[in-house]
Amino acid sequence: MSALSVPNTRYLERVGRDERVWLLFAIVWCLFLFVIMYVWQFFGSQRTPIESYRIEPSEFRTLTQEYVAGHQVGDVNGVPVTVPTEQGEAFLAARAFAFEPVLQLRRGESVRIYLSSYDYQHGMSIQPLNLNFQVLPGYVYVVNLTPTSTGEFGIVCNEYCGLGHHVMSGRIIVTD
Ligand SMILES: [Cu+2]
Numbered sequence: 788m789s790a791l792s793v794p795n796t797r798y799l800e801r802v803g804r805d806e807r808v809w810l811l812f813a814i815v816w817c818l819f820l821f822v823i824m825y826v827w828q829f830f831g832s833q834r835t836p837i838e839s840y841r842i843e844p845s846e847f848r849t850l851t852q853e854y855v856a857g858h859q860v861g862d863v864n865g866v867p868v869t870v871p872t873e874q875g876e877a878f879l880a881a882r883a884f885a886f887e888p889v890l891q892l893r894r895g896e897s898v899r900i901y902l903s904s905y906d907y908q909h910g911m912s913i914q915p916l917n918l919n920f921q922v923l924p925g926y927v928y929v930v931n932l933t934p935t936s937t938g939e940f941g942i943v944c945n946e947y948c949g950l951g952h953h954v955m956s957g958r959i960i961v962t963d
Pocket residue numbers: 909910944945946947948949952953955
């Protein structure tokens with residue numbers, strides 16, 4: 788008597804018609820998402836940053852601190868509030884467990900935000916708009932942003948980064 792025998796199940800039979808239809812549907816949907824990912828990059832209104840540079844985290848920290856020192860206009864709970872430079876540039880750093888500085892932007896004025904991390908991988912999620920960016924130490928991402936409405940927008944970290952992850956937040960203020 789053999790210990791191993793071929794199980795007599797329906798898995799050995801040909802895939803049924805209903806299952807073939809579902810497989811075909813899933814494949815077509817996968818291909819559609821694959822194509823739309825590239826189409827959206829050129830024609831969508833919200834595009835992921837494709838401009839990025841390598842940088843040492845310590846160098847990014849120095850540049851951010853220089854930017855904050857020259858463009859601070861106030862503070863919120865001890866976190867400096869800054870405005871963009873004359874060239875429309877701003878720095879935004881993620882670190883365990885905060886975003887700094889608070890950016891004060893003007894509606895309709897485009898800004899190039901240099902985004903990076905001092906330490907670990909973080910995520911930058913602008914609420915309630917649900918715009919999401921990866922923040923990696925060693926890389927600067929250039930986020931081109933033109934605010935279309937005024938108000939205060941929260942930033943939360945959506946990439947688990949440690950014990951203080953749940954309190955990691957920041958702010959973008961848009962004025963007229
Ligand atoms: Cu986090």
